[in-house]
Amino acid sequence: MSTRQIFGSLACGAVLLAGAAACSEKPADKPQASNTSDKADGGTDSGSTPADLLKLGVEQGQAGNFDAAKSSFEKVVAAEADNKFAWFNLGFIAQSRNQPDEAIGNYDKALAADADYKPALYNKAIALESKAPTTSIDIYRKLVSIDNKSSTAYLRLGMLLSQSGDEGAARDAFKAAIRLDKGLTSAVPAKYRPAPTARSSTPAGR
Known part of the structure; x- marks a missing residue:
């Protein structure tokens, strides 16, 4: 296409x-x-x-x-x-x-x-987030089942799941979003972000 x-x-x-x-x-x-457009195939x-x-x-x-x-x-x-x-x-x-x-x-x-x-599917889910969040959740779940690399769909799914009180599923969705795109970390609520990895310290010599 x-x-x-x-x-x-x-x-x-x-x-x-x-x-x-x-x-x-x-x-x-x-x-x-x-900001790009292709010519129609053989069209005028x-x-x-x-x-x-x-x-x-x-x-x-x-x-x-x-x-x-x-x-x-x-x-x-x-x-x-x-x-x-x-x-x-x-x-x-x-x-x-x-x-x-x-x-x-x-x-x-x-x-x-x-x-x-x-x-x-994606834009319909966005349109339904406020008025029918449960339906929006179902659509996002369908979307990530079709394409498990859709990071923003996981992110928006996590937001809705968190609002619904399903914190376990929200955490899984946010984890998938961050795994696919670490740049989304700042958009994830702080309590769902992965804990910073502690740097291992090298013991001083004897």
């Missing part, structure tokens, strides 16, 4: 997912947009086919014109109702605009086309 198919991600850093990659980067505070700039419209929508989104991008992606799904990339990007736009219900609906349509589509 090429980067032109997805322009948005939430809490996945500036490098965007290509459909097969996991959300393994450190969480970002705001949605990020790709006219936006006359779903592939062209998808490419056009990505370019519009990268330029910050979300209204035009949304229109382009809506045309894609009107022509291809199971286009998970367009549905994902529509979800990203809605989530970026603080419209979680619309975002979740769009992610659900992406997941109807591909139930294991990791970008949609």
Whole structure:
């Protein structure tokens, strides 16, 4: 899958997912947009086919014109109702605009086309963290079962488990997050961080 198919991600850093990659980067505070774009395979700039419209929508989104991008992606799904990339990007736009219900609906349509589509699973879980934390936990667990290298999914799972009072499972999730990315240590609550390793001292000579 090429980067032109997805322009948005939430809490996945500036490098965007290509459909097969996991959300393994450190969480970002705001949605990020790709600064790269591939040419559509044999496509033109006219936006006359779903592939062209998808490419056009990505370019519009990268330029910050979300209204035009949304229109382009809506045309894609009107022509291809199971286009998970367009549905994902529509979800990203809605989530970026603080419209979680619309975002979740769009992610659900992406997941109807591909139930294991990791970008949609991840962003849906984020959208549900406040309103349905138990469902969000289930989604993060599914995500790490699909990709056990998704460090930020483990981190966010640990946060929710800790809030729910399941400290043992939270500790395991945080341990996995740190094992995969030591840079996440500072994001883990202090009580779950590994104890500093004591340096062994060399005895003085006789």
